[in-house]
Amino acid sequence: MTPNEIRELTAAVHTIVRLIPRGRATNYGAIARAIGRPGHARLVGRIMGGGAPSGLPAHRVVDSQGRLSGRGAFGAPGRMRELLESEGVAVRENRIVNWRGVFWDPIEELS
DNA sequence: CTCTTGACGCAAT
């Protein structure tokens, strides 16, 4: 992967993240598939870990089980949870309640 | 250059 490709992917990932509706959330693997790189969830995770543009709803990206695996990247502990709950997403024990219903698949939006 | 570390995912146990 050339540095240039990395930039493209980063841009693509950010684009998808911006499409996530309020009150919904998606996961790394789904985003990876949406940008044409199935199986590279980990790469997406790395990208999210890096600096994110302000205004990017990064809190709407969790792991495949609805767990807030990126909570550490938000300033104060519990910050990610606050952001989610502030838009109506219930969280219990670091995990989105009713994940199946909250999950938003980028693929369905690329129609 | 090798080894380890992660905002991961999925099937098998």
Next chain:
DNA sequence: CATTGCGCCAAGA
């Protein structure tokens, strides 16, 4: 539901 193993891959040590 909890663990394990394996595939994936860019950064940092």
